[in-house]
Amino acid sequence: MADRIVKLLNDLVETSKDGEKGFLAAAEDTKDADLRGxxxxxxxxxxxxAIELQEVVTRLGGTPETGGHVSAAVHRGWVHLKAALxxxxxxxxxxxxxxxEDIAKRHYADALHEPLPEDIRAMVERQxxxxxxxxxxxxxxxxxxxENA
Known part of the structure; x- marks a missing residue:
């Protein structure tokens, strides 16, 4: 059971890392100071x-992921190319x-359909x-x- 949970949590680590990198890319692309913040x-x-999830993976004896999904890296590269063009x-x-965020919602919803120990479920629900x-x-x-465009 621990291996299954580690895999599931590592997917959420990747999802969180994707969000972190995506929002940082958006901050670089926008000219609006409020949006940048x-x-x-x-x-x-x-x-x-991601850090919270990595700590739980380590506690369960697993090796935490440190990066995002490969497909998200490709998506970010495409976003930056579009921005340059x-x-x-x-x-x-x-x-x-x-x-x-639609992708993140799907990953988290999928995780919540799995049987999880209560403490881990509470963390995933909060995230x-x-x-x-x-x-x-x-x-x-x-x-x-x-509307303002």
Whole structure:
């Protein structure tokens, strides 16, 4: 059972690292100081989640992941290429962030469908609430920036 949980938690580590890197990339791309600050805060939150998950993986005797998913690295590379080729609006950057948070929501929801010890379930549920908050905030900001475009 511990091996299954370690694998599941390591997937969430990768997901959190993807979020951290994605939000940092968004902070670099935006020209809006308020969004830059928000993206950096979200990156920090994702980084803290990854550390918390890594600590549990270590406690369970596993080797924690240290990076994100390969597909996310490719996605970030594509996002930066698109940014270099064209001026991106804040709404477009927010759309990319929302797409990343949609993926995170799916990974966390999948994890919560698995049988987990109560302490680990509580941590995953708390982090999932943060992912939902991030997603909803990004979606609302995206809508607001679209209306003002």
């Amino acid at each position: 928000l993206f950096r805060e979200r990156a920090t939150d994702c980084g803290k989640s 064209a001026t991106r609006s804040e709404a477009a950057i927010l759309e990319e962030c929302e797409r990343g 999932y609430s943060g992912v939902m908050r991030n997603h909803d905030q990004i979606r609302d900001l995206r809508d607001r920036y679209r």
